[in-house]
Amino acid sequence: MVTIKEVADYASVAISTVSKVLNNYPNISEDTKEKVRKAIDELHYVPNTIAAALSSKRFARVALIVNLNTQTQAIDEITMQYLSGAMNKAMEKNVEVVTIFYSMLEGMTEDEVIRYFQSQSIFGIVIYGMSKDDKVFHNILKREVFKNVVVDAPFISENTSSVWVDNKKAQYDVAKRAVLDDNCKRILYIAGKRNGYVTDYRLEGIQELAEEKELDLKIHYGEFSELEARNITLKYGKEADLIVCASDLMAIGAMNACIDIDIFRPVCGFDGITLMGYVGKQMLTVRQDFYAVSQAAIEEICLLLSGEKGRSRIMEHKLVKLYYKDIIC
Amino acid sequence: MVTIKEVADYASVAISTVSKVLNNYPNISEDTKEKVRKAIDELHYVPNTIAAALSSKRFARVALIVNLNTQTQAIDEITMQYLSGAMNKAMEKNVEVVTIFYSMLEGMTEDEVIRYFQSQSIFGIVIYGMSKDDKVFHNILKREVFKNVVVDAPFISENTSSVWVDNKKAQYDVAKRAVLDDNCKRILYIAGKRNGYVTDYRLEGIQELAEEKELDLKIHYGEFSELEARNITLKYGKEADLIVCASDLMAIGAMNACIDIDIFRPVCGFDGITLMGYVGKQMLTVRQDFYAVSQAAIEEICLLLSGEKGRSRIMEHKLVKLYYKDIIC
């Protein structure tokens, strides 16, 4: 491994001079710049980021804390969008990110997690899909040891900002369109997990709509499970004109239940995952741009890390109708 | 940030002493060990891995080079399994991994990629799903600058070892069972991408079977595309008794084509992705344990990095029948 010293010797300048051209300092003559560049080139010199980081003391890595769901890969698609959006932006911003699955932290106490992160020089964390009963990360946020960005969860403070899709409005919008399209009155709403923040927001959305349109609204928690949604639909589907689900996966479950008991009900989903295109039926849903959300999250964390104040933001959503033909063409 | 020096002062010992208890050196009295541990604890000292790495010069990171397919999330599931398997094992082995998408390297020359990796202190790389015409990584392998592990590609050398599923045998096995189950004679085989290594192996598998059982085998390249497979099936499906596809996604395309032209043909796939469970039909396929494959890949790279010789290995596969009910129950 060729070091900065060898480059300096080769170009017969001082080490610091090499460092300066490396880091684009002003006040270097074109002549010496050229000499140094030539030396770097000929020696195939590659700066050692480790040493640079240690020396400059401004070395911050950002942990991306994501979920891996082995049950269904519907979630994988979302996670991958999150990851690639974040990494893309991180490269642009020149910060280093490390991917961490919740499962890797399982069983660790709050202190252990903090130490683990610190030992890795992690100063910023982006938390995707935090649940209400995640004590560990709640406390980590509270202790303000890191700069934090939470995606789709309501935390804002000096060191924490939030990036989220307006789930309430999105749920309101998609359900409204479904209600109007088919002139429905009796709605079966299959909510998500009780411990999820987005669940509450989406619930608020549907409730606002119900009030506004004077709908007959029945609510059941489907826990984001396809099977659960299926069972709920089997039980209560008949008495509804429309089934609104808080996730696409549950919408699939609801649809299939309708088929099984031989009733037809419009169903609408939430997320806009590609899987929907494979079910072979048509469904109204909300598409979120997870990639863009994640990019925004990285921008936020960069702001925070650079000492500026975060400015939490709300991302766009849009309504889409998915069906088979949309996907394979 | 509390440093080793503060710990040393607090415990009134020398810095080197602290370092020694940290790294479990012998020849330290229990007394001082205890003193130091107490200091570490009370000061909440966290060793700085950056500095440790720089100092000890034995710092190796491993790059996981994966694909992100925005077209279909079928691939996402596989990639996530790869990633989590690798990270899990990496944590156990105490090596640091960084995730890199091919798309992040797009447009970079071979030298640029090498420099980029080197600047990141990446000394080992694990390549998932390399294609035959990926000049950049072919040359990187050839130049032996890193320690390498390739998954499902045929490269073995001093610094490179390979971890793979026996694709030939797997394709042979699954097709054989399908052929026997329905006593088929005329096979339509929809192969993968021409530039993929696994494509060739799978092709060999089906060809061996055809020879052995004296089957009438027609081969077409579906490029791992659902639409392509669909079109091939529309054209040639009628003259076959059985359709064997080199991926589950293509199998879905083939199935749907059969329905469209109102013929019934058994179809068999490859990979065993969860998506299959959502198609609502039954299909024979091959399940690979991507998680285990990736764990093995990390073990290999650790061997290589520690200077030992790699021992490339072949992973198990198994035949499965997927359908809707398997998934939601």
Added chain:
DNA sequence: CTGTTAGCGCGTTCAA
């Protein structure tokens, strides 16, 4: 504009 010097936080000899 360039070079000298002093660290960054830690591992590792080598004396004591």
Added chain:
DNA sequence: TTGAACGCGCTAACAG
């Protein structure tokens, strides 16, 4: 068994 001292590769004052 312990500690002083040096160096890892680099950045950043400061002096010249």
